Amino acid sequence: MKLIDIMEKVKAEVLCGSEFLNTEVQYAFGSDLMSDVLAYVKGNTLLLTGLTNPQVIRTAEMADVVAILFVRGKIPGKDVIDLAMENSMAVLTTKYTLYTTSGILYSEGLRGIEQD
Amino acid sequence: MDNIRYDFEIEKDDFERAGEASSSIKKILRQLGLNSGIIRRVAIAAYEAEMNLVIHSNGGSIVIEIDPRKVTIFANDKGPGIKDVKLAMKEGYSTASDRIREMGFGAGMGLPNMKKCSDDFSIKSILKEGTFIVMKMFLKDGD
Numbered sequence: 493m494k495l496i497d498i499m500e501k502v503k504a505e506v507l508c509g510s511e512f513l514n515t516e517v518q519y520a521f522g523s524d525l526m527s528d529v530l531a532y533v534k535g536n537t538l539l540l541t542g543l544t545n546p547q548v549i550r551t552a553e554m555a556d557v558v559a560i561l562f563v564r565g566k567i568p569g570k571d572v573i574d575l576a577m578e579n580s581m582a583v584l585t586t587k588y589t590l591y592t593t594s595g596i597l598y599s600e601g602l603r604g605i606e607q608d
Numbered sequence: 609m610d611n612i613r614y615d616f617e618i619e620k621d622d623f624e625r626a627g628e629a630s631s632s633i634k635k636i637l638r639q640l641g642l643n644s645g646i647i648r649r650v651a652i653a654a655y656e657a658e659m660n661l662v663i664h665s666n667g668g669s670i671v672i673e674i675d676p677r678k679v680t681i682f683a684n685d686k687g688p689g690i691k692d693v694k695l696a697m698k699e700g701y702s703t704a705s706d707r708i709r710e711m712g713f714g715a716g717m718g719l720p721n722m723k724k725c726s727d728d729f730s731i732k733s734i735l736k737e738g739t740f741i742v743m744k745m746f747l748k749d750g751d
Contacts, residue, residue, distance in 0.1 A: 526711075528715060529712075535644070543711075550630070
């Protein structure tokens with residue numbers, strides 16, 4: 493699913509990386525536990541999280557996450573956005589909760605990552 | 609390809625810079641043109657090790673060595689050492705504080721994940737002296 497379609501489905505705002513909205517993501521992963529993101533995500537994934545510290549971007553960078561969608565209306569600080577921009581990452585925010593956002597995107601065909 | 613080595617000093621509790629060393633490592637591997645799968649494994653293992661040094665240790669270093677056959681990561685710290693390494697290697701076991709957990713870490717996945725990302729993993733810990741981890745990722749044809 494393209495980021496621009498995801499944005500429309502969950503009424504998200506773009507915080508940075510609007511030039512990447514045509515990027516296609518294969519999977520989504522929702523978690524506030526960055527340790528789990530590192531353990532499970534396998535690339536070409538959209539990360540849904542309510543955590544807004546710089547380690548979210550660092551974790552995404554290491555795990556090849558292509559875009560981050562903050563849920564529950566969270567907006568990170570400028571340092572976090574700057575770090576995302578440095579890493580050519582699109583960052584979006586939606587007012588929906590993690591559960592609702594996941595439900596909407598799943599019903600539109602965006603699947604979770606497959607575990608080994 | 610000649611052997612390449614980079615050293616990164618990691619400070620205790622430096623959450624602002626935590627991840628910078630691993631980010632540099634990832635960029636170096638990309639510049640060398642390695643395959644994205646091995647870059648990802650090295651980056652994740654290095655980042656888990658870096659976060660462990662920031663969170664749990666009195667400071668230390670991450671060293672990366674690249675030779676034609678493999679990528680090796682050395683994560684060494686100046687203590688305090690791990691009391692029970694076997695227990696620390698168990699998924700879900702963690703001694704991290706609530707503050708660390710609020711940052712999204714301390715789920716007890718770090719060491720097991722480092723092992724999972726490595727083809728060869730060794731850990732030695734001496735109380736009051738430090739913890740010494742060596743992780744090797746072997747390059748295959750096409751990496």
